[in-house]
Amino acid sequence: MTRANLSINSDRLWATILETAEIGGTPKGGVCRLALTEEDRRVRDWFAAACREAGLELAVDSMGSMFATRPGRDMTKAPVAIGSHLDTQPTGGKFDGILGVLAGLEIARTLNEADIETDAPLMVVNWTNEEGARFAPGMIASGVYSGEVDMAFALGRPDRDGVRFGDALEAIGYRGTEPVGERRFSAMLELHIEQGPILEADGKTIGIVTAGKGSVWADGRVLGKDSHAGSTPMPMRRDALTAFSEFALAVERIAREHGPDGVGTIGVAEALPASRNTIPGEMRFTLEYRHPERAMLDSMDRAIASAASAVASARGVSIGIDRIWRKDPVSFDPRICRAVEAAAAELGLPARTITSGAGHDAFFAATVAPTAMIFVPCKDGVSHNEEESATQADCAAGANVLLRAALALAG
Numbered sequence: 001m002t003r004a005n006l007s008i009n010s011d012r013l014w015a016t017i018l019e020t021a022e023i024g025g026t027p028k029g030g031v032c033r034l035a036l037t038e039e040d041r042r043v044r045d046w047f048a049a050a051c052r053e054a055g056l057e058l059a060v061d062s063m064g065s066m067f068a069t070r071p072g073r074d075m076t077k078a079p080v081a082i083g084s085h086l087d088t089q090p091t092g093g094k095f096d097g098i099l100g101v102l103a104g105l106e107i108a109r110t111l112n113e114a115d116i117e118t119d120a121p122l123m124v125v126n127w128t129n130e131e132g133a134r135f136a137p138g139m140i141a142s143g144v145y146s147g148e149v150d151m152a153f154a155l156g157r158p159d160r161d162g163v164r165f166g167d168a169l170e171a172i173g174y175r176g177t178e179p180v181g182e183r184r185f186s187a188m189l190e191l192h193i194e195q196g197p198i199l200e201a202d203g204k205t206i207g208i209v210t211a212g213k214g215s216v217w218a219d220g221r222v223l224g225k226d227s228h229a230g231s232t233p234m235p236m237r238r239d240a241l242t243a244f245s246e247f248a249l250a251v252e253r254i255a256r257e258h259g260p261d262g263v264g265t266i267g268v269a270e271a272l273p274a275s276r277n278t279i280p281g282e283m284r285f286t287l288e289y290r291h292p293e294r295a296m297l298d299s300m301d302r303a304i305a306s307a308a309s310a311v312a313s314a315r316g317v318s319i320g321i322d323r324i325w326r327k328d329p330v331s332f333d334p335r336i337c338r339a340v341e342a343a344a345a346e347l348g349l350p351a352r353t354i355t356s357g358a359g360h361d362a363f364f365a366a367t368v369a370p371t372a373m374i375f376v377p378c379k380d381g382v383s384h385n386e387e388e389s390a391t392q393a394d395c396a397a398g399a400n401v402l403l404r405a406a407l408a409l410a411g
């Protein structure tokens with residue numbers, strides 16, 4: 001194979017997608033591989049073995065992020081990073097995250113076979129806990145890597161059972177020794193499924209991601225009063241659940257008012273004490289909202305705070321919203337976006353620019369190195385769902401764009 005017709009092995013890439021989907025595979029055909037669980041350990045072990053077999057040198061930092069380097073001719077040059085994440089949502093699919101890691105591995109295998117040496121090294125990265133499903137917030141390891149998230153805060157984050165991130169990391173044996181943030185790169189590329197409907201609807205194979213939505217994540221609590229369900233008259237109740245319901249609808253309304261790009265979600269809500277004949281005195285919930293424009297995210301902040309205080313005073317409850325994270329909208333590097341665009345054009349693939357609604361580790365990488373993302377379509381735009389699906393041809397097309405862009409950047 002010459003440089004001009006160099007192509008990844010589509011069947012081999014697809015086989016690794018199917019093989020790794022068995023680690024945490026669910027009966028419905030999805031994947032449950034929450035960060036720092038036994039399943040995460042197994043997929044990491046799989047990835048580490050595959051990297052070693054491909055001759056990559058593996059390092060793990062003390063947030064558990066894995067960096068596998070394929071040496072270049074000039075080792076004084078900072079590597080071009082290709083990466084994403086191996087963890088999933090509880091009802092996740094086979095593609096969210098892992099596609100971007102496996103494509104990096106496939107690129108290393110392809111270059112080995114073609115005996116191609118790049119000028120700068122290439123580095124395949126698995127960022128720990130991108131999803132934030134077990135330990136909030138998401139993208140925590142790339143966040144610490146970038147310096148925007150405090151490491152002590154990250155290591156202390158609890159899951160629902162009170163297990164701390166740092167202890168879970170230790171338990172699976174992936175608390176590496178490398179100081180976080182030490183391993184710098186000259187550029188980073190992340191290939192990912194779109195997780196939305198735009199590419200499919202527009203008949204495009206490649207999304208050149210130029211920007212990403214900002215987001216706010218919070219933990220919330222409504223405090224009313226638990227009392228007897230049979231004997232407490234309706235006017236005397238301070239029902240946390242019904243008050244919460246009004247607040248939840250207000251979040252939905254506010255997101256719509258900031259549409260079409262504003263979104264707001266309450267993904268977890270728990271009534272306490274959780275007894276059918278006691279009026280719920282407490283609600284605990286998660287809240288997140290996103291917008292691609294900073295001023296609009298600020299406006300959502302204000303609207304949500306004022307909705308909470310209006311519901312609280314009308315209902316005689318208190319509503320506390322403890323913000324754990326805010327990531328402002330990001331713009332990707334125009335030079336790296338052009339490299340992606342040129343790669344898609346060389347391959348004759350239909351492409352368009354797009355904004356990411358989902359969060360990605362590339363958002364944090366972008367604050368320390370020139371970064372861009374490549375999207376490929378997923379069926380009906382569905383993701384964070386066991387039905388998540390993408391075609392072999394689209395995954396291969398994305399990986400080939402990634403290969404060419406990486407080669408252009410690494411020389």
Ligand code: GLV
Nearest residue numbers: 130131138358359
């Ligand atoms: C990550 O999956 C996110 O966008 O929340």
Ligand code: MN
Nearest residue numbers: 096097130192
């Ligand atoms: Mn992802």
Ligand code: MN
Nearest residue numbers: 089096131384
């Ligand atoms: Mn995800």
